[in-house]
Every structure is written in C-alpha cells, then in structure tokens.
Amino acid sequence: DAMVIQNPRYQVTQFGKPVTLSCSQTLNHNVMYWYQQKSSQAPKLLFHYYDKDFNNEADTPDNFQSRRPNTSFCFLDIRSPGLGDAAMYLCATSRGLAGDPHEQYFGPGTRLTVT
Amino acid sequence: QQPVQSPQAVILREGEDAVINCSSSKALYSVHWYRQKHGEAPVFLMILLKGGEQKGHEKISASFNEKKQQSSLYLTASQLSYSGTYFCGTIPSNTGKLIFGQGTTLQVKP
Structure with a gap:
C-alpha cells in the first residue's frame, strides 16, 4: 500500500562523487517535491514539479538537479556532494498548489551520508 | 518568512x-x-483554510486566526503516541509554497 516510495533508504557517497536519489508515487498526484532536512531542523524545499513544470527555489544550490521523466517518478541528482549535503532527503506529493492546497504525502526519506 | 513556533519543546x-x-x-x-x-x-494531521476555521482529529484539534496570522494546535489528554516533533507549515497568500516552522518537540511520559 506504499504511496510514496524512496530508494534507497540509506545512501553513502564519497565527497564529490555524483549520487542520485529516486522517488516514485502511486497516487497519480501532479505535484512532486524534494525537501532537504538536516538534524533537528525543518524540511527545506529544494524544488518541485507541477506536472512537467520545474520550479527551483532561489537558494537551492546549482549542485542539486532534478528530473521527472513521467508522472510517477522523480529523481534528485547531486552532482558533487559536499560534507554539508549530508541530510535526510524527503520526497512528497500533492494534488495541487496555491489555489487548491492539499496535504502533502511524504515518502520515508533517504538518509545521505557523505564521507 | 519561516513561521515561528512556540514553545520549542514540551514535556x-x-x-x-x-x-x-x-x-x-x-x-x-x-x-x-x-x-x-x-x-x-x-505525517499530515490537518489543514486549515479559512480564517477562524477549527478542525479536530480525535483529541488533536487546531484553530486558525487569519487576521492575527496565527494557528494553534491543541492536544488534549495526551497519549504516549503523541510524542514527536510537530511542524506547522504555512502557505503565504502570494506564493503557494509550503514553508515549515522550526518545529516543536513534544515528549509524553508515562
């Protein structure tokens, strides 16, 4: 019955080595989000897709990229991970945005460690 | 723009x-x-969309004072399962993006 699935749950990568995190959903929601959450902090929005329209937050580093090849899947690419990128990465989905706000459904997250 | 939550922690x-x-x-x-x-x-608890709206979910309820730009979450007769960090998320009128507060850590002891 999993609705938002993230793989892997734990990822270890080396400093500077590209890494890709994946998210899939069975809800057929048109909006998908990527958040970064560091220890004892609130989730911080990196970017989101409304269908195929990509929206980047102004303060999201260029090191972070995203792809959404279809409705169900979304990927987070970190081109050259630094030690400061170690965090929990949360994927979330919702049915809509501003004019029609709905709850966001979160995946279990991927905990990224950078060595 | 981040909403401010209080208190930071509750036992x-x-x-x-x-x-x-x-x-x-x-x-x-x-x-x-x-x-x-x-x-x-x-995990989603509830959304409040209108000023003055109140919602309830078992023994957890919330209110939204649009004029004061404030919301409160009420937990009554707390249970051990209520322990966790509670985040409010606000959507400013002109952006449509959810911005989380810094969180309130709640610990319920037997």
Missing part, C-alpha cells in the same frame, strides 16, 4: 494537555500541521 505526562502555537509575519492562505517521529517522514 508532558500522559493525560495532560498541550498547545503549540504558530505565527507568521505574512498574510496566510492556509496552515498545515504535521507530526514527525524520529527517523520517520512527516
């Missing part, structure tokens, strides 16, 4: 009540409440 005994507040400097379109347990994803 309760089972059966006690708690109130968590969330305030914003921006006019709000809606307020969301989530609970996150350690090492898990945030």
Whole structure:
C-alpha cells in the first residue's frame, strides 16, 4: 500500500562523487517535491514539479538537479556532494498548489551520508 | 518568512494537555500541521483554510486566526503516541509554497 516510495533508504557517497536519489508515487498526484532536512531542523524545499513544470527555489544550490521523466517518478541528482549535503532527503506529493492546497504525502526519506 | 513556533519543546505526562502555537509575519492562505517521529517522514494531521476555521482529529484539534496570522494546535489528554516533533507549515497568500516552522518537540511520559 506504499504511496510514496524512496530508494534507497540509506545512501553513502564519497565527497564529490555524483549520487542520485529516486522517488516514485502511486497516487497519480501532479505535484512532486524534494525537501532537504538536516538534524533537528525543518524540511527545506529544494524544488518541485507541477506536472512537467520545474520550479527551483532561489537558494537551492546549482549542485542539486532534478528530473521527472513521467508522472510517477522523480529523481534528485547531486552532482558533487559536499560534507554539508549530508541530510535526510524527503520526497512528497500533492494534488495541487496555491489555489487548491492539499496535504502533502511524504515518502520515508533517504538518509545521505557523505564521507 | 519561516513561521515561528512556540514553545520549542514540551514535556508532558500522559493525560495532560498541550498547545503549540504558530505565527507568521505574512498574510496566510492556509496552515498545515504535521507530526514527525524520529527517523520517520512527516505525517499530515490537518489543514486549515479559512480564517477562524477549527478542525479536530480525535483529541488533536487546531484553530486558525487569519487576521492575527496565527494557528494553534491543541492536544488534549495526551497519549504516549503523541510524542514527536510537530511542524506547522504555512502557505503565504502570494506564493503557494509550503514553508515549515522550526518545529516543536513534544515528549509524553508515562
């Protein structure tokens, strides 16, 4: 019955080595989000897709990229991970945005460690 | 733009009540409440869409004062399962993006 699935749950990568995190959903929601959450902090929005329209937050580093090849899947690419990128990465989905706000459904997250 | 939550942390005994507040400097379109347990994803509790709206979910309820740009989450007769970090998320009227407060850690003891 999993609705938002993230793989892997734990990822270890080396400093500077590209890494890709994946998210899939069975809800057929048109909006998908990527958040970064560091220890004892609130989730911080990196970017989101409304269908195929990509929206980047102004303060999201260029090191972070995203792809959404279809409705169900979304990927987070970190081109050259630094030690400061170690965090929990949360994927979330919702049915809509501003004019029609709905709850966001979160995946279990991927905990990224950078060595 | 991040909403401010208070208190930062609460320790309760089972059966006690708690109130968590969330305030914003921006006019709000809606307020969301989530609970996150350690090492898990945030779980949606409720959305408040209109000024003055109140909602309830078992013994957890919330209010939204649109004029004051504030929301409060009420937990009554707390249970051990209520432990976790509670986040409010606000959507300012002009952006449509959810911005989370810094969180309030709630610990319920037997």
